[in-house]
Amino acid sequence: MVELLNGVLLRRIRFSNTSLILTWFTDLHGKIKVIARGALRSGSPFAGKLDLFFHCELLLAFSRRSEIHQLREVAIKTTFSGIRASYLKASAAAYFVELVESVTEPEHSAPEIYRLLLRAFDYLDRRSPDAKVVHFFESELCKCLGLYTPGLRSAAERIREAYGQLPETRAALMAQL
Known part of the structure; x- marks a missing residue:
């Protein structure tokens, strides 16, 4: 089955x-894994289109036998280039990605989390992060x-309680803010 989706690139791993x-977080299928065959060849149609935090339109061929699907086409919607201009912004974006990856299941639709990631990246693209942004x-x-339960404990404590831990990058990020 071939499907057109929107997604944010969370992770890149060399396969060959x-x-x-x-790993993409998509509007319709949540977190999914995709193989981009030939992406590292010179002249590849994917060249320059598969960088971290990119927001793209994807044409995917979904596999029935595997959790890894095939990327057919990609078109960049937003690069969020401002995030790459600052180590602090990139650190905040990386923490948000790690946190989302740790609390979501593969191929579980979560459009509200997808929209939250886009809002966070849009903010980081234009402004520097602070502790308030991370807490928000x-x-x-x-x-x-x-x-969410207002008042009693911080959101970080609730996530730690529900999922066992927070990404290690949080402590380093908070120390920089």
Whole structure:
């Protein structure tokens, strides 16, 4: 089955000399893994289109036998280039990605989390992060996950309680803010 989706690139892993395994968070299917065959060849139609945090339109061929699907086409919608201009912005975006990856299941639709990631990346593209931004993201993620209870504990504590831990990158990020 071939399907057109929108997604944010969360992770890139080299699969072979010419191919990549990509983790996307999509509007319709949540977190999915995709193989981009030939992506590293010179002259590849994917050249320059598969960078972290890119928001893209994807044409995917879904596999019936595997959790890894095939990327057929990709078109960039937004690069969020401002995130790459600052180590602090990139660190915040990386923490948001790690957090979302740790609390979501593969191929489970979560359009509210997809929209939250886009809002966070749009903010980081234009402004520098601070502790308030991190706390806000965690709080909004808790709302999306049904963990939100106002007042008693911080969102980070609720996530830690529900999922066992927070990404290690959080402590380093908070120390920089």
